[in-house]
Amino acid sequence: MKTKAYFILLVCLMNYFSAQSQLFLMYDGLNPNENYFDLPKYSLEYNQKIKEKLFDGLGEDFHVRMLVRPSFDAEYIFQVDRDNKNYEAESFVVRYQKTESNLWYAKENYKKINIRKYQARINKEDAELLTNAFVKLVETTRYERNDFITTDGTNYLLSAFEYGVGVVSGNVQSPRDNEIKAVVDVVENLINQTKSKRNIKLSEEANSILTNIIKQIEKNPTSADYEQMSRIVKIIENNKESYCSKLTESNRLHVEDALQVIQDPKQFAYYNFDKSTLKNFIEGIEEEFVEFNTFDEDSKNEMLKNGHEIEKEENIKNNIFQLILKEFD
The missing domain is CATH 3.30.1560 (Mago nashi protein)
Structure with missing residues (x-):
């Protein structure tokens, strides 16, 4: 019985650390050559x-x-x-x-x-x-x-x-x-x-x-593209600090990085001012955030028992990325 309990704990911890280690932003484009x-x-x-x-x-x-x-x-x-x-x-x-x-x-x-x-x-x-x-x-x-x-x-x-x-x-x-x-x-x-x-x-x-x-x-940007990006940046400016302050430390760092990428002016150049591509990119970040913070009850209990932080349900369900995605409706 004790062996089974240790096995369950090991699996839970492996899933947890795997999730935390994979919660990263990845750049998909071309990088400069090394000198x-x-x-x-x-x-x-x-x-x-x-x-x-x-x-x-x-x-x-x-x-x-x-x-x-x-x-x-x-x-x-x-x-x-x-x-x-x-x-x-x-x-x-x-x-x-x-x-x-x-x-x-x-x-x-x-x-x-x-x-x-x-x-x-x-x-x-x-x-x-x-x-x-x-x-x-x-x-x-x-x-x-x-x-x-x-x-x-x-x-x-x-x-x-x-x-x-x-x-x-x-x-x-x-x-x-x-x-x-x-x-x-x-x-x-x-x-x-x-x-x-x-x-x-x-x-x-x-x-x-x-x-x-x-x-x-x-393809060149239109005035509508700039207006939409301006609204997205404003949403981030108005909500970033208050939302991120509620998150666990690992999630806070990830979300702050993700928001920086979204509001970075270089991003629109990379995504060619394509609204659908930018929307898909943000949806991907949101899905990843939810996925790597969702655990079954047994996993949650084991993680809490061992002193690991778990993100509050309300921060997952009402995340800032959903607020940004409303600009694409």
Whole structure:
């Protein structure tokens, strides 16, 4: 009987700490690349392996490049170049190169790893559309606080050449942002074509996806957008202090961070002034807040018995996010 009681307590505490540890804000967009001189030695060595092996034969004057670095699987790179041999015809070449095994774990044997190389042509219109989509997406790159650090997963480095600016790039670990995932999916489809065809092209669906991403990122705010954001900021200013003062410490810190993100002027730029996306973002925070503060009675009793704080029911049911979401009705 005592063993069963200890097991129940252990499960309850595991659920509690799991909930508290996951109650974090996560930035879904692209992050700036780390500076070469700030990289630790192991990163420099790994990057050198990639540059030496995976970049072999690739030109420096690319239009689009996507470097993919999985935690355990083989690394690969996708690149679109202008065909210098046929420059006047404005022809473009797609190059896809992949290692036979993961370079990170190869250590000193990495020189023995073979690289599979594929090449195909792509028409000017598709190459320019893909480049434009990459440029627009990478322009959203910014430094952002992220309370959730991931070490596993797949890292995507997206780079493009922007006229008048030069090479722009940003990276993301296991992307969750819909636009980034959509662009990655489009590239993966082109990669699959490159493996078996000499001439590849964007599908009608891919063309539509890239065109829509460009339009969304280029979309300018309206006066109604500014007015709505002003009302949201006012709600936060008028209610933040009083509401947060009632919360447990861990919840207070989380809610304060979430509210800062919502009212940060940079957020509207990131969400492209899309009301539905901003609403979904706030709804997600609200749902997460409720989910990680909801426990069954047995769990509550065990947690209280062991001196753990539980959020008051009224603070969960009448949270500040619900007040903000009324602005979208």
